[in-house]
Amino acid sequence: MRIINIGLLGFGTVGTGVAKLLIENKELLTARVGAHLNLKWIADIDTKTDRGIRPPDGVLTNDADRVVCDPEIDIVIEMIGGEGIAKDLIKKAIENGKHIVTANKALLAGHGNKLFETAAQKGVDLAFEASVGGCMPTIKTMRESLVANQIKAMTGILNGTCNYILSKIADEGITFQEALAEAQKKGYAEADPTLDVGGFDTAHKIAILTALAYGMEINLKDVYVEGISEITPLDIEFAKQFGYRIKLLAISKFENNRVEARVHPTMIPSGNLLASIKGTVNAITVSADAAGDILLYGHGAGMMPTASAVLSDIVDIARNILSGTARRIPALSYQRDNIRKIPILPMDDLITHYYFRFSALDHPGVLSTISGIIGKYGISIQSVHQKGRKMNGAVPVVMLSHRAKEADVKRALNDINALDVVSNDAVLIRIENEKRDSNTQG
Numbered sequence: 140m141r142i143i144n145i146g147l148l149g150f151g152t153v154g155t156g157v158a159k160l161l162i163e164n165k166e167l168l169t170a171r172v173g174a175h176l177n178l179k180w181i182a183d184i185d186t187k188t189d190r191g192i193r194p195p196d197g198v199l200t201n202d203a204d205r206v207v208c209d210p211e212i213d214i215v216i217e218m219i220g221g222e223g224i225a226k227d228l229i230k231k232a233i234e235n236g237k238h239i240v241t242a243n244k245a246l247l248a249g250h251g252n253k254l255f256e257t258a259a260q261k262g263v264d265l266a267f268e269a270s271v272g273g274c275m276p277t278i279k280t281m282r283e284s285l286v287a288n289q290i291k292a293m294t295g296i297l298n299g300t301c302n303y304i305l306s307k308i309a310d311e312g313i314t315f316q317e318a319l320a321e322a323q324k325k326g327y328a329e330a331d332p333t334l335d336v337g338g339f340d341t342a343h344k345i346a347i348l349t350a351l352a353y354g355m356e357i358n359l360k361d362v363y364v365e366g367i368s369e370i371t372p373l374d375i376e377f378a379k380q381f382g383y384r385i386k387l388l389a390i391s392k393f394e395n396n397r398v399e400a401r402v403h404p405t406m407i408p409s410g411n412l413l414a415s416i417k418g419t420v421n422a423i424t425v426s427a428d429a430a431g432d433i434l435l436y437g438h439g440a441g442m443m444p445t446a447s448a449v450l451s452d453i454v455d456i457a458r459n460i461l462s463g464t465a466r467r468i469p470a471l472s473y474q475r476d477n478i479r480k481i482p483i484l485p486m487d488d489l490i491t492h493y494y495f496r497f498s499a500l501d502h503p504g505v506l507s508t509i510s511g512i513i514g515k516y517g518i519s520i521q522s523v524h525q526k527g528r529k530m531n532g533a534v535p536v537v538m539l540s541h542r543a544k545e546a547d548v549k550r551a552l553n554d555i556n557a558l559d560v561v562s563n564d565a566v567l568i569r570i571e572n573e574k575r576d577s578n579t580q581g
């Protein structure tokens with residue numbers, strides 16, 4: 140039986156999961172692939188720590204170069220992460236004719252276009268199922284299951300740490316800082332949580348999916364990003380009263396020949412399927428012209444769920460090798476010649492519903508001053524709520540708008556923030572309604 144040799148770079152959490160599956164599910168994999176998937180090397184700077192599995196003797200090395208240069212290696216699995224050494228090793232492995240499997244969304248979002256080009260020149264596959272949504276088959280779904288569809292929109296919860304934090308604030312009324320501390324204690328959030336809570340990890344993922352969906356290169360800089368660190372229990376409570384939940388959503392749409400891609404805290408109706416996704420799991424809805432809406436749900440991170448996605452790539456490549464082929468499925472879903480530039484909708488042109496919260500003095504005329512400014516910019520208010528009564532102090536005044544243009548909203552909020560009767564800058568949270576929005580205001 141044919142042996143397919145695999146070199147694993149990085150023996151951290153996911154790397155360990157990959158090794159575990161290759162070792163413990165060896166028979167199952169052989170039965171399904173029709174070849175032996177042989178874990179020939181595991182390279183890591185730390186070859187001493189006990190990871191709870193015992194790789195066969197002679198497999199562990201701290202020389203990553205040895206792995207990417209070994210002529211017997213067919214597939215290199217990059218589980219190091221980051222954009223430094225990981226990129227150099229992938230490049231070297233591609234140059235040496237190895238197929239690559241990676242979960243490294245930051246690397247692909249920043250340097251994917253170039254890496255895919257290099258892989259194409261060398262005739263090897265660069266597979267990345269685990270880079271978006273852990274075990275959820277997002278890449279496979281976009282590239283294979285929905286291949287006959289025009290993708291219209293994607294809306295996803297793609298960061299488990301943020302979803303855990305927002306779920307905690309909603310369920311327990313604790314602050315962002317308290318929820319983040321719990322996420323860190325449980326090992327969900329990194330010591331430096333910026334990548335997660337700043338929305339950047341989600342942006343990496345939606346940048347990749349946006350490219351696949353509409354046939355463009357990966358353009359991270361075109362993704363608008365806002366994180367969750369300003370979300371308060373008060374806004375979550377108001378959201379509940381209006382029948383909404385707040386989620387960090389990745390939203391990507393193709394409308395009127397323009398693409399919009401944005402990541403920000405979003406109010407969604409509590410009856411929306413994504414509103415019920417709690418804790419560290421991920422979910423994404425994809426709207427496609429023939430299939431309609433589909434929902435994927437699953438663990439977006441963690442040792443074994445992510446390893447499961449990595450193994451699906453390994454098996455795809457192994458099957459290609461066995462049938463003497465490679466690059467059967469284009470990396471970005473479209474043939475390279477058909478990848479085009481599509482205009483991006485600037486955030487200022489976005490038209491959506493908004494939630495505003497002002498801290499306003501509870502004086503006669505204050506509300507009409509605020510609404511006057513909002514009216515001046517052509518923004519139509521759907522409802523107004525004032526909570527509590529505090530003479531000479533600030534009270535929260537909440538307004539929900541009809542569909543309005545982001546540029547007008549920004550101008551109105553600038554004027555309102557400058558008023559003496561308003562303390563603190565206004566809070567703005569965009570609302571995504573169930574019915575797909577058409578591009579008209581009011």
Ligand code: HSE
Nearest residue numbers: 298299300340439440
């Ligand atoms: N840190 C991410 C999360 C997983 O919390 O979902 C890796 O992208």
